[in-house]
Amino acid sequence: MLTLRNMGVCYGQTSVVSGLDLTLGDGEILTLVGPTGCGKSTTLRAIAGLEPLSEGSLTLAGMQIDKHRFVVPEKRGIGMVFQDFALFPHLNVEQNIGFRVKRRQPVDYWLAVLGIETLRKAMPETLSGGQKQRVALARALAHSPSLVLLDEPLSNLDAALKDSLRYVIRDALKTANVPAIWVTHDQAEALSVGDRVGIMQAGRLAQIGTPEACFREPADRFVATFLGDAAFLPGRRCGETVQTVLGKLPVTAKDGPKESMECVDLLVRPDDIGLAPAAPGNACIDWMRYEGEQRLFGVTLDDGTVLKSRQNHECPLLAGERVAARIVARHPLAMFAAQ
Numbered sequence: 001m002l003t004l005r006n007m008g009v010c011y012g013q014t015s016v017v018s019g020l021d022l023t024l025g026d027g028e029i030l031t032l033v034g035p036t037g038c039g040k041s042t043t044l045r046a047i048a049g050l051e052p053l054s055e056g057s058l059t060l061a062g063m064q065i066d067k068h069r070f071v072v073p074e075k076r077g078i079g080m081v082f083q084d085f086a087l088f089p090h091l092n093v094e095q096n097i098g099f100r101v102k103r104r105q106p107v108d109y110w111l112a113v114l115g116i117e118t119l120r121k122a123m124p125e126t127l128s129g130g131q132k133q134r135v136a137l138a139r140a141l142a143h144s145p146s147l148v149l150l151d152e153p154l155s156n157l158d159a160a161l162k163d164s165l166r167y168v169i170r171d172a173l174k175t176a177n178v179p180a181i182w183v184t185h186d187q188a189e190a191l192s193v194g195d196r197v198g199i200m201q202a203g204r205l206a207q208i209g210t211p212e213a214c215f216r217e218p219a220d221r222f223v224a225t226f227l228g229d230a231a232f233l234p235g236r237r238c239g240e241t242v243q244t245v246l247g248k249l250p251v252t253a254k255d256g257p258k259e260s261m262e263c264v265d266l267l268v269r270p271d272d273i274g275l276a277p278a279a280p281g282n283a284c285i286d287w288m289r290y291e292g293e294q295r296l297f298g299v300t301l302d303d304g305t306v307l308k309s310r311q312n313h314e315c316p317l318l319a320g321e322r323v324a325a326r327i328v329a330r331h332p333l334a335m336f337a338a339q
């Protein structure tokens with residue numbers, strides 16, 4: 001288990017990470033996403049002991065660490081997986097995995113679980129990127145770490161391999177039942193492999209929660225737009241519903257300030273909008289992008305609101321056509337104060 005309390009990190013006088021609070025349970029995978037330079041790698045480096053804490057504390061496997069109590073990286077029991085694999089070039093696969101591991105059993109076990117038994121005598125330079133990353137993960141897990149940190153583990157691999165290897169890594173972490181923090185640039189990767197997702201902005205956690213909660217009920221507009229295509233439909237609040245040009249819609253109405261909002265914007269994603277040919281309709285198609293399995297449409301409603309709609313690839317609508325746009329989402333929409 002890992003606990004961060006108000007953790008902060010500075011480079012010189014510059015604070016780059018601050019106020020991080022989180023607890024990772026046994027076997028829990030947290031994915032960390034955010035724009036470039038927001039402090040994701042620095043957070044991992046501080047947890048690993050490669051940067052000192054400037055504020056707050058970190059508790060890991062009974063060790064309490066803060067700016068006065070430092071524990072060297074080798075004593076933290078953390079397994080690291082990097083984007084450049086970082087294998088020892090002069091050691092073969094089983095020697096890499098077994099490096100400083102006293103027993104043979106975990107080496108054989110992770111060779112088998114990760115499907116690389118036949119590569120045990122291979123040298124790193126003869127391996128593909130995907131194979132190297134499996135070896136790097138096996139090496140991290142063979143030490144029975146109390147935490148695994150993964151810094152962009154898939155970013156040096158091609159798209160098709162990325163999609164399959166992400167689940168291989170997730171399954172291996174779950175088999176080991178070890179908590180992990182997995183930094184990625186890829187929102188789809190973060191949402192699909194994390195038990196929870198943390199979205200960072202300018203050194204702070206803007207939101208942390210289950211992938212579904214962060215995607216559907218983002219804490220703010222930054223999270224809403226960072227996690228996926230987002231448009232905002234203006235409306236006027238009346239109780240638990242909001243009156244918009246697309247009808248009266250249910251919203252996620254809960255906490256404090258939102259209660260007092262009257263003029264609001266509702267988060268609508270491309271999958272929330274249905275289109276049908278209609279004259280006169282209520283909208284016009286501005287453009288269409290063919291994506292293979294689907295088509296993405298840019299649509300302007302008659303009141304000037306600009307939205308996107310994603311449809312099946314067989315949808316025959318074309319740019320310039322009049323359409324009836326409607327909300328097809330079956331969940332209440334997230335609501336923000338109007339801007």
Ligand SMILES: Nc1ncnc2c1ncn2[C@@H]1O[C@H](COP(=O)(O)OP(=O)(O)OP(=O)(O)O)[C@@H](O)[C@H]1O
Pocket residue numbers: 011016034035036037038039040041042043185
């Ligand atoms: N060794 C360093 N000395 C000074 N500043 C640094 C150092 N390493 C990183 N920074 C700065 O700290 C901030 C956070 O960097 P960090 O690498 O943690 O961001 P990141 O979210 O991982 O970015 P990316 O997604 O591009 O990898 C950036 O402004 C970066 O320029």
